[in-house]
Amino acid sequence: MPSRTTVLVIAGSVLALAIACALSLMVGARTVPPGTAWQALVAYDPTLADHAVVHSRLQRTLAGLAVGIALALAGAGLQGMTRNPLADPGILGLNSGAAAAVALGVYLLGLGSVTQFMVAGFLGAAVAAVIVYAIASASRSGATPVTLAIAGAAVTAGLGSVVNGLVILDQGALDRMRAWQVGTLGARDLGDLARVAPFLVAGVLVVLGSARALNALALGDDAATGLGVHVGRVRTVLGIGIVLLVGSAVSLAGPVGFLGLVVPHAVRLLAGSDHRRLLPISLIVGPAVLLLADVAGRVVAPPAEVQVGVMTALLGVPVFLVLLRTRKRVAL
16 A cells, blocks of 8 residues: 555646646647636637647647656666666766757758657667766776766767757758757647657556566665566666657657656655656656746746756756765765
8 A cells, every 4th residue: 555645745746747737738928718728628619719829739738748758757767777866868868869860860861750850869869878888887986876977978068069060060950950959849749749659658668667676776786686686687678668768758859858867856755766656656747847847938038938958957957966966975
């Protein structure tokens, strides 16, 4: 039986997600009353301006749900798999690897569809993960949390330069990638979501199904092996699931950073570190945080709009610095 605290956290998370979805449908450059928004959902009339606004925001909200789930679960899975509290798809270079692969595909192959972006994102995220781990492992101290974070920062900077160089060389690529490059939820429709959904669902099932194995890995590789866990196999399968999640998220919204860092830590503070609770609650909290950040980006500087990737960075950078400083103090 789940504890009372866990039940309260789950209930609060579901309520926060419901509020975030409602605000995402109603709030923006044109505010839509709750009754009108509900009517647009149950009896859509394309001739009514408010209904058209809600319909366009519905696609954006669904994209936010998908991307929030993917990044929050990927972050929680990475932190458990590496036993690194600083792990995040953005910090460890997976987002930048996927973005660089998409940029290369756009520049060299003329990629344009979400399916093509998705395949490129999968390959780029996987290659970046291997490079970051290889660089961190080559250091004297091995692949520690700090060396992984430093290697990830170096790879992210290098791949970011590649992306910037490519979009400057090709004006068409620049036009197609300008908003996507900083992270946006408004660039995809329901058809794009449907094409990504099978890979996203597969990644979600893999990571959620690894909860018990992640609990064993938290005790150390030797202890996990003693408990009957095949450590190498678990990390390989979990890595595939995480790459599916990151590739799906990047193909839909671009490289949105820090969500996978912030959400698991927040959930861990509220519900503990048992991955049987941490993973499903992160699945709920992740899209709630992302949608609220997207709503904030619409209203913070009207009539302009701040992309959601910028808003999550504004939230995540201070949290990352606090965590890094805490880890340093512990090490000393």
